[in-house]
Amino acid sequence: MILELEDAVKRYDSGEETLTVIDGVDFGVERGEFVTVMGPSGCGKTTMLNMLGLLDEPSEGTVRLKGEDVTGLDERERTRARKESIGFVFQYFYLIPSLTAEENVEAPTVFSGGSGGRAAELLEKVGLGDRKDHKPNELSGGQKQRVALARALVNEPDVLLADEPTGNLDKGTSKRALEQIRSVCDEGVGVVAVTHDERVKEYSDRDVQLDDGVVV
Amino acid sequence: MARRNIMRNSLRSALACFGIVIGVVAIASLGILGFTLQAGFMDNMGDVANQIEVTPASGGDDPMGGTPTEDTLSDRDVRDVRQAAVGASVLPVKEEVVEIEYGTSSVTRTAYSVPEPDALFDAEEGRVPAQMSSGVLVGSTLAETTEVNVGSAVTVDNSSYRIVGILEEEPWTAPLNPNFGIIVPEGELRDEEYSSVIVEDESAEAANSTAQRIDESMNRRDDVVEVQESSEMIENIQEQQRLLNLFLIGVGSISLFVAGVSILNVMLMSTVERREEIGVLRAVGVQRTSVLKILLAEAALLGFVGGAVGVAFSILIGGVINHFMLEDALMVFRPANLRYLLTAMGFAVGISLLSGAYPAWKAANKRPVEALRG
Numbered sequence: 001m002i003l004e005l006e007d008a009v010k011r012y013d014s015g016e017e018t019l020t021v022i023d024g025v026d027f028g029v030e031r032g033e034f035v036t037v038m039g040p041s042g043c044g045k046t047t048m049l050n051m052l053g054l055l056d057e058p059s060e061g062t063v064r065l066k067g068e069d070v071t072g073l074d075e076r077e078r079t080r081a082r083k084e085s086i087g088f089v090f091q092y093f094y095l096i097p098s099l100t101a102e103e104n105v106e107a108p109t110v111f112s113g114g115s116g117g118r119a120a121e122l123l124e125k126v127g128l129g130d131r132k133d134h135k136p137n138e139l140s141g142g143q144k145q146r147v148a149l150a151r152a153l154v155n156e157p158d159v160l161l162a163d164e165p166t167g168n169l170d171k172g173t174s175k176r177a178l179e180q181i182r183s184v185c186d187e188g189v190g191v192v193a194v195t196h197d198e199r200v201k202e203y204s205d206r207d208v209q210l211d212d213g214v215v216v
Numbered sequence: 217m218a219r220r221n222i223m224r225n226s227l228r229s230a231l232a233c234f235g236i237v238i239g240v241v242a243i244a245s246l247g248i249l250g251f252t253l254q255a256g257f258m259d260n261m262g263d264v265a266n267q268i269e270v271t272p273a274s275g276g277d278d279p280m281g282g283t284p285t286e287d288t289l290s291d292r293d294v295r296d297v298r299q300a301a302v303g304a305s306v307l308p309v310k311e312e313v314v315e316i317e318y319g320t321s322s323v324t325r326t327a328y329s330v331p332e333p334d335a336l337f338d339a340e341e342g343r344v345p346a347q348m349s350s351g352v353l354v355g356s357t358l359a360e361t362t363e364v365n366v367g368s369a370v371t372v373d374n375s376s377y378r379i380v381g382i383l384e385e386e387p388w389t390a391p392l393n394p395n396f397g398i399i400v401p402e403g404e405l406r407d408e409e410y411s412s413v414i415v416e417d418e419s420a421e422a423a424n425s426t427a428q429r430i431d432e433s434m435n436r437r438d439d440v441v442e443v444q445e446s447s448e449m450i451e452n453i454q455e456q457q458r459l460l461n462l463f464l465i466g467v468g469s470i471s472l473f474v475a476g477v478s479i480l481n482v483m484l485m486s487t488v489e490r491r492e493e494i495g496v497l498r499a500v501g502v503q504r505t506s507v508l509k510i511l512l513a514e515a516a517l518l519g520f521v522g523g524a525v526g527v528a529f530s531i532l533i534g535g536v537i538n539h540f541m542l543e544d545a546l547m548v549f550r551p552a553n554l555r556y557l558l559t560a561m562g563f564a565v566g567i568s569l570l571s572g573a574y575p576a577w578k579a580a581n582k583r584p585v586e587a588l589r590g
Contacts, residue, residue: 055585083501094496108500
């Protein structure tokens with residue numbers, strides 16, 4: 001397993017009430033495997049993804065990255081682990097509007113010496129070689145998502161986490177985005193996509209149903 | 217990257233920058249103005265700091281019931297001054313109110329006589345002779361109002377003279393100030409006694425100790441003379457000016473402080489707006505310190521640009537002030553002025569960094585998962 005959750009529990013304290021969002025989940029993804037996590041809104045998909053992506057810590061249980069327990073790492077070490085091993089794709093893309101497509105892809109690397117031309121290669125690969133000097137507001141939704149995908153890959157991650165990757169795309173562009181994620185997977189990167197879009201399943205190796213914080 | 221982020225909301229950034237510009241201009245040009253006032257004052261007053269004026273002690277009636285204090289100095293008094301002020305030049309002055317006729321008009325003014333007038337005065341026109349024999353020197357204000365020239369004839373109390381020089385304007389702190397009067401040859405005035413004695417020493421410090429010696433030797437028993445140093449008065453005035461200057465700079469600092477608040481506002485707004493971007497950067501492995509650095513760089517850049525523009529404006533304004541007050545615009549580049557400019561610049565960047573620090577710290581420490589919650 002490249003990335004796994006072991007009996008993970010996530011609770012939120014809101015005053016007197018304690019809300020258990022994730023309740024004892026065991027989950028893992030292999031290198032080169034595409035896993036879809038399905039479930040209705042509010043079932044804890046995003047929380048699970050955040051724990052996998054070291055953005056959030058489980059209240060109980062263990063997170064393992066490449067076999068190593070990363071549960072208790074401090075913020076700095078977690079940030080470094082994210083940089084080295086994990087790529088993110090978000091539903092709302094979150095591109096930086098003042099930067100061009102290429103600069104957006106390079107953004108994660110600017111504080112560590114740049115991507116050395118990898119940003120341009122990745123844009124070429126996702127079919128945006130001719131758009132690399134465009135600003136986000138000059139790109140369509142599908143193109144933005146591909147820039148976001150290229151950005152997620154610029155640090156050569158071992159695993160790619162996607163939160164509703166097709167949530168803001170129409171049918172045609174969804175297909176293209178999913179094909180590209182699939183091809184990333186075929187290069188040996190583990191992929192976890194959380195979604196309620198049934199179409200994503202068609203591209204994945206395995207799907208997991210999450211309901212009320214439990215895998216069913 | 218910092219530059220681009222600022223450009224993204226260029227109007228807002230420009231306004232914040234503008235605040236800094238105003239603050240810097242306020243500090244620097246008020247500082248320069250104050251310094252220029254000081255410099256202008258010293259240009260005028262500086263050369264009389266080494267002069268002492270010895271006048272008869274004013275006391276009205278003698279408290280012991282003796283004879284009233286005299287209002288002139290005798291030859292003996294002058295000799296005493298000479299003895300006390302070894303090494304300095306001692307110039308006894310006589311003065312008298314006279315009728316001056318020129319052309320067809322006449323005025324009533326004070327006439328002075330002093331040996332070696334060239335030691336005390338400079339000529340605006342004509343020359344100041346070392347010994348006055350048959351000519352007279354006209355004070356600058358009197359020359360202006362009467363419109364007399366070098367070479368023309370005047371009559372002082374029925375004696376005719378030719379004007380040999382028009383004097384430069386004397387500072388009002390000078391012990392002997394003949395701006396409104398006339399200087400006539402010694403011996404032309406009927407008075408036997410002297411109204412005052414001017415002692416000119418090598419420096420202000422030397423004048424200070426000489427003044428003390430005169431006071432000690434002549435006023436041992438009774439207050440015979442009053443000794444007034446120009447340097448003392450000048451020091452007082454300088455102290456006042458220094459306070460005024462501090463006050464001016466204080467006023468300027470307030471405006472820079474206000475500018476700092478506006479940068480705080482801009483940075484807060486901008487970090488709130490960019491919450492998600494910052495969250496993404498953090499998610500993809502950008503360290504907190506890097507986020508902090510970039511936001512601080514933005515604040516510093518705002519401060520630097522505002523400061524630089526402000527300094528440029530201040531040099532311009534300072535140049536104009538100096539041009540009109542000291543008749544040399546380039547005087548603005550004197551070290552003391554450069555110090556004001558540098559201080560203002562430092563303040564600008566410092567205040568910007570300070571007000572950028574809180575928003576930057578807040579943004580950098582936000583957990584990415586919260587920033588991305590939408």
